Amino acid sequence: MAMTGNNPQGAGARIVGGDHSDSGPGPEIMAADTLQGNDVVNAQNENLGDIKHIMIDVPSGRVAYAVLSAGGFLGIGDKLFAIPWSALTLDADRHCFILNVDKERLKNAPGFDKDHWPTMADPTWAGEVHSYYGQRNYWLPPQM
Secondary structure (H helix, E strand, C coil): CCEECCCCCCCCCEEECCCCCCCCCCCCCCCHHHHCCCEEECCCCCEEEEEEEEEEECCCCEEEEEEEEECCECCECCEEEEEEHHHEEEECCCCEEEECCCHHHHHCCCCEECCECCCCCCHHHHHHHHHHCCCCCCCCCCCC
16 A cells, blocks of 8 residues: 655645556545545544545645534534544545544544534634644644
8 A cells, every 4th residue: 555745743634545557636636525525434444424524724725624524314413523634544545534533532522513613713723623633733834
């Protein structure tokens, strides 16, 4: 399984797999809408949910978060989670993301519902989310 990039904390998502001889832009550069709907699994291959949105920090041009939807049925009762982009690994062969948390930790993670989104630009909120997932705040320069 190929792995691209060394992904210093605070950088983008890691990529595993993927045939780089295929035509097309992926997996290093992809349209955001091709990633929306992808399943998210953990290291134990348990389904954690799926990607509903990819949130862009417009001034910096960086991906800030993936919004993970978990629980519920047919979109009713879903809980949403802002997952730092750097906490995810794209598995290009299986067309899913890997998030290194167990189901119980995700269940207890700070989340929100579709009608009550947090102020994602609030640095205090954002810092707490990044800390919960063990990630460096994406807006900080990479550590060398």
